[in-house]
Amino acid sequence: MNATEQKVLRFIYENELIVSGDKILIAVSGGPDSVFLLHFLNKFRKKFSIEIGAIHLNHLLRGKESDRDELFCKTICREISVSFYSARKKVKSFSIKNKISLEAAGRKIRYDYFEKICRQHGYNKIATAHNADDNTETVLLNLIKGAGLKGIAGIPIKRENIIRPILVLSKNEILNYLENNLFEYRIDKSNLSNEYERNFLRNEIIPLIKKNINPAFTNSVLNTSFNLQRLNSGLAVISAGLKSKIKVKPNLIVSIPIDFISDENEFITSYLIKEVIDENFSIKIESNDVKKIFLLVNKTSGKSEELSKRLVSYRERDNIVIKKKSVQLKPDKIIIYVGDKININGKKLSILNSKVEEIRISDSKNIEYISADTIKNNFIIRAWQKGDKFYPIGMRGTKKVSDYLNDIKINSFEKKDQLVLENDGRIVWVVGKRLDNRFKLKPNTKKVLKLCLN
Known part of the structure; x- marks a missing residue:
């Protein structure tokens, strides 16, 4: 057992990342980090008394190179008798559709797929091959963008069922280990381009810091990350x-x-x-x-x-x-007829004929029954306006809609978007809040309408 293996084993034991009986799904890309993790856990799976499997997601971003990565991972797993799972997903299309970065889209699709395989095959942990250099890049990116304590604390050692057993290793330690053991791996050429923020830090900024300020910069950042993560854990307990x-x-x-x-x-x-x-x-x-x-x-x-x-x-x-932030527009005066159903601000409003014997009293303020004996066939749904008044059921006299909304202490978001239903210039319903007393059901009511918002 060499020094690199001992370092990882100690890190795993100190942080209780793996226990006997675990069934661990290893995320493999074909790159040096995940290849190291795959071979390491395969070598020590008997020592840990665990089962392992490997999973690969083809992002379909680099044409034949992506296909070769997938084949490479499949071949390694077959050679070392490790169960292998793979899928192909159009990450770029998902990115465009959801208006998020390629990196965010890839992460979302990857972890959704990982969790799916875990459920289907009984894996209780996912192991990813993030290393100390990845952590340095993450800390710098978050620091530059003004993240909070959690952000500048870097990559968590473990989060829910995700573990990162080689976070303690630098990229150089991983490459040296692979070279000494003659393990092959793939190189993602897109990592050499400075088009992405992370690559720019990796290829340009961090080497300058190591050269001119601190050769052990990666290790220094890692130690600070662990200290901040412990601080975050303490704060979580205090704030709970x-x-x-x-x-x-x-x-x-x-x-x-x-x-x-x-x-x-x-x-x-x-x-x-x-x-x-x-x-x-x-x-x-x-x-x-x-x-x-x-x-x-x-x-x-x-x-x-x-x-x-x-x-x-x-x-x-x-x-x-x-x-x-609301992207809904307040409706102008929308006409709705008895028997109609309309979509408004993401909900459906309906006005339907009903009968006295069909009335069902409900606690829901989104369903109301009204007397339609003096009602015209067409209603108007609109946002409330300054000066609007109605006769709140259960109260005496009139009240301004604005004052009523203040009295029931709804917040300014709801107040701003509050709708009213009117008929022949009279407010029938402050929608979802209160009926107008003029339209309440009476013993001699002949015509009934059901108002529903859902």
Whole structure:
């Protein structure tokens, strides 16, 4: 056993990456890093008492070169008797369709495929061949782009069922090991091009830092990454008890109490806010976004700040609310007739004839029954306007729609987009909120309409 193998074994044991009985799926590209990982885990699988398999995704980006990579990986696995899984995916088409980078598209498709094979064949862990040089590039990229603590902490040693057993090795250590053991591997020529940000750092910037400042730069960054990852773990424990104070609607809204921001430790609060927003919207906001959120604390209700990743934050009375920037347009006056169903702002509104015996009382405010004895056949659906008034059912007299929405304490996002349904110039329904008293059902009601929003 040589020094490189001992180094990896020690790293695996120290971080409890592999335990007896694991069934590990190894991501292989054909490049030196994944070839090293494949041969290493194959050599020590009896020592670990594990089963292994290998998986390759052909991104169809480099023509015959991509096909040769796939064949190379398949051949190695056959020679060492390791189960092999592969698929071909049009990463470029996916990238264009979803308006994301090729790198992001490839990552998304790869990991979806890896998880699929894990479920189908009983693998409980995925091993990827990220190394210390990859970590250095990741840290620099995130630092340059203003990422938070998690970003500049680099590549995690493990995340859920994904493990990175050779993160401790430099690229040179891997290449030397492969050369000494006469293991073949493939070279992705696209890595030599500086067209991609990561390649530019790898080929131009990092070599200059090593030459002129710190020859051990990669190792220094790795040690700092591990320290920051431990710090992040500690912060996660500390902030867990505070997390319940922040309210979320999955992928829709994050609501942060003003008192929470004002009273708690700023460092912990900043960390937690970023974590909750990142998790809720499946994105990575920038540190500057958190600063913008903090600025809203001292602004008046209704003020807003645009954030990155198409998010926007609003100052409410007692909360700061973050949501996706709306791309919906307020409808102009749309005519809807009895019996019609229309699509509006991603929902369906219908007005249907009904009968008294068909009425079903529901707690849902998106379904209402009205007396249509004085109703004309055509309705108008529109956004509420300044000066709109109605007779809220259960209340006396009229009330401005604006005042009513303030009374029920809906946030400014909802208020701005609130719709009303009117008939013959009279508001029938503040949609999804309250009916007008003039159209409530009465014992002598003869004609019934069912209003439904879903």
